[in-house]
Amino acid sequence: MRVERIIISGILKNDSYRRKAFPHLHPEYFHDKKELNIFEIVKKHISKYKSAPVKDELLTEVQTIQMNDKDVEDCQRIVSELFDIETSDEQWLLEKTEKWCQEKSVYNAVMESISIIDGTVEKNKNTIPDILKQALAVSFKIELGHDYIEDADARFEYYNKKDEKKIPFGIDLFNKVTRGGIASKTLNVVMAGTNVGKSFFMTDFASHCLANQKNVLYITLEMSEEELARRIDANLLNIKINELDEVPTSLLQKKLEEKSRNIKGKLIFKEFPTGRGSAADFNKLLDELELKKGFKPDILFVDYINICASSTLSSRFKADKYLYIKTIAEELRGLAVEKDIPIFTATQSNREGYGDSDPDLTNTSESWGLPATADFMFAMMTDDQLEQLSQFRIKQLKNRYNRKDSNKRFCIGYDLMKMRLFDIDDSNVGSVSTGEEGETPSHGSSFLQKKKTLDFSGISV
Numbered sequence: 001m002r003v004e005r006i007i008i009s010g011i012l013k014n015d016s017y018r019r020k021a022f023p024h025l026h027p028e029y030f031h032d033k034k035e036l037n038i039f040e041i042v043k044k045h046i047s048k049y050k051s052a053p054v055k056d057e058l059l060t061e062v063q064t065i066q067m068n069d070k071d072v073e074d075c076q077r078i079v080s081e082l083f084d085i086e087t088s089d090e091q092w093l094l095e096k097t098e099k100w101c102q103e104k105s106v107y108n109a110v111m112e113s114i115s116i117i118d119g120t121v122e123k124n125k126n127t128i129p130d131i132l133k134q135a136l137a138v139s140f141k142i143e144l145g146h147d148y149i150e151d152a153d154a155r156f157e158y159y160n161k162k163d164e165k166k167i168p169f170g171i172d173l174f175n176k177v178t179r180g181g182i183a184s185k186t187l188n189v190v191m192a193g194t195n196v197g198k199s200f201f202m203t204d205f206a207s208h209c210l211a212n213q214k215n216v217l218y219i220t221l222e223m224s225e226e227e228l229a230r231r232i233d234a235n236l237l238n239i240k241i242n243e244l245d246e247v248p249t250s251l252l253q254k255k256l257e258e259k260s261r262n263i264k265g266k267l268i269f270k271e272f273p274t275g276r277g278s279a280a281d282f283n284k285l286l287d288e289l290e291l292k293k294g295f296k297p298d299i300l301f302v303d304y305i306n307i308c309a310s311s312t313l314s315s316r317f318k319a320d321k322y323l324y325i326k327t328i329a330e331e332l333r334g335l336a337v338e339k340d341i342p343i344f345t346a347t348q349s350n351r352e353g354y355g356d357s358d359p360d361l362t363n364t365s366e367s368w369g370l371p372a373t374a375d376f377m378f379a380m381m382t383d384d385q386l387e388q389l390s391q392f393r394i395k396q397l398k399n400r401y402n403r404k405d406s407n408k409r410f411c412i413g414y415d416l417m418k419m420r421l422f423d424i425d426d427s428n429v430g431s432v433s434t435g436e437e438g439e440t441p442s443h444g445s446s447f448l449q450k451k452k453t454l455d456f457s458g459i460s461v
Contacts, residue, residue, distance in 0.1 A: 001085070003100045004035045005078065009085040010093050011042060012052045015157070017090050021097045022046070024140060029104035034075050037065050038082075050153055055083050091340075098140045109135035167299050167342055170208035172423045173394075173410050178376060178401040182299075182342040186375035186400075187333040189305070190346045196382055197392060198346035199223060199231075200414070202301050204421045205344065206267065207235040209299055216267045217289070217297035221277050221307045225269040231419045232267065240417040266295060279331035280311035286339055297341060304346035305329065305370065326369020333373055349379065361397050375400040390414050391424065 007025070010017045027043070030036035041061045045053040053061065062075045113128045115121040146155070168181035175181055182188045192198045199222070209216045210232075220228055234241035237255045244252075270285060282302070289295040302308065310317070310327045317324050325347075336343040347370055361371045371377050377398040386393060391411045396404040413424040 002032075002035075003096060004030055004032065004039075005082060006085060006093070007097050007100065008035065008039055008042065009082040010097070011046075012058075012082060014090060014093070015052075017093055018046075018052060020094060020140065024098070024101050024138065028108055029101060031104075034067075034071060034078060037067070038062065038075060038078060041065075055079065094140060098138075101140075102136075102138045105135040105138045106132075165298075167209060167214060168212070169205065171412055171421060173407055173412070177396060177399060177404070177407050182344065182376060183401070184340050184342055185337040186342050187329060187336055187373060188342060188344045189370065189374045189377040190344075190380055191349050191377060191397065192346070192380040193349050197380055197414070198348075199303055200419065201380060201421065202303055202344060202346060203228060203231040203419060204235060206299075206301055207232050207419075210263060210265050210267045211236065213264045214298040215265045215296060216299055216301070217286070217295075218267065218269050218301040218303070219272060219277065219282060219285075220269065220303045221272050221274050222303060223271075225271045228269050234417070234419040238418065241419055242417065265298070268295065268297075274307045276309055278309040278311040279328070279335045281309075282332075283335055283338070300336070300339075300341055300343045302332065302343060302345040304348075305332065306348055308332075322369055326373065329370045329373035333375075371398050374398055386411075390416070392421075 007021070011022060011025075025039070025043075027036060027040055030039050038058070041058065042053060045051075045057070045061070058079050059076055062079055063072060065072055065075060067075070109131045112121065112131055116123045116125055116128060165184050166181040167183075169175050169178070190198055190201050192201075202218075206216050206218050218228060230241060230244060233239065233244060233252070233256075236259055237252070239247060239252075239255070268289065272281065282300070286297070286300075289297075305328055306325065308328050309315075310324060311331050313324060313327050317327075332343050332345065361377075375398075377396075379395045379397055381393045381395070382391075391413050393409065393411050395409050396407070398404070411424060413422045414420065415422070
């Protein structure tokens with residue numbers, strides 16, 4: 001398939017691609033007369049109506065081309081083929097288009113330079129370096145800013161377009177306060193004290209992402225890959241974490257096979273030594289996973305930011321905690337932007353925040369620079385009463401997705417044995433349910449868990 005036709009197809013069918021690529025496409029890049037005529041019709045239609053023509057409109061316009069009947073028929077056939085081309089991978093298409101524009105620009109510049117040298121084109125030979133320089137400068141990566149008037153259509157379209165790339169939580173209230181989940185190019189942080197549940201939250205969220213067909217990369221600098229996998233197994237396979245060692249391997253394999261039939265995404269764990277993994281290391285890992293396994297994550301978890309290393313600051317800067325953690329946060333957010341994915345991480349609360357029932361941003365351990373960089377940040381708390389209820393208290397600390405005064409504080413339930421989090425009804429917040437011994441928590445209820453005699457026949461996925 002000719003690149004030219006893939007590009008025109010993308011312009012016709014992909015609004016996001018068209019906004020990014022169209023300003024860089026010029027008629028002189030199309031050397032085939034039929035493809036050139038189709039492109040110019042599309043270009044004229046977009047300029048006039050601010051949208052790409054549909055198939056019937058384009059077929060009608062093609063009939064007006066000043067060409068012989070056979071060429072017109074060929075153009076109509078090409079148009080029909082354009083709407084059948086699959087161009088779903090926008091990033092690949094953008095990279096392909098950029099390379100094609102660069103090649104065509106350089107080719108045209110060389111041919112023009114030759115014409116100037118042999119006198120076919122009446123231009124000063126001194127202009128040749130500038131012609132070649134302009135051709136070599138063709139790039140899609142040059143951002144010249146948003147023109148308030150000229151780019152208004154794209155802006156208004158953005159207002160009313162649902163962000164399909166958002167990663168939803170498994171907890172309804174989190175989706176409510178973030179307007180549908182966390183977005184690409186963002187840094188999202190859960191803050192909690194030691195052993196309160198930071199990794200608990202992230203592994204539950206990672207399990208939810210996998211179960212909902214997302215590719216997940218989970219980087220750990222504290223917990224082993226095996227322990228992470230154990231938590232995911234408990235969550236997805238519906239088996240208590242302290243019983244996994246006693247479940248027959250054949251049954252575990254069966255449960256995983258049954259579960260994986262409905263899972264199209266992948267979850268990859270990667271362990272880095274504490275204090276030695278940096279954003280540069282994570283970037284290299286992402287590139288290697290894509291190159292060697294064809295794996296591109298939809299979301300990246302980093303467990304956790306306080307024990308990461310900086311890519312740009314040497315270890316001697318660790319004494320300046322504010323600067324060091326702030327730099328790491330900025331590097332992680334830069335990685336999120338570069339890879340066009342959301343990053344979810346965690347941070348410790350300081351000593352004052354550990355026992356505080358109403359923490360704020362000042363309770364962030366080691367550096368205020370982290371909340372300054374984060375897009376979404378919340379605190380997760382517990383106490384004796386909440387532990388009895390199997391509940392965490394959540395407080396929004398920073399929210400660029402929405403106003404944080406709505407549902408600023410709320411509670412969520414947890415099942416420690418199944419490593420799961422869940423919504424609870426407002427009517428049940430702060431009250432202890434008296435369910436049957438060993439009963440699994442469900443929405444709107446919370447029960448104390450006691451170990452029972454193992455019965456693997458009742459385990460279900």
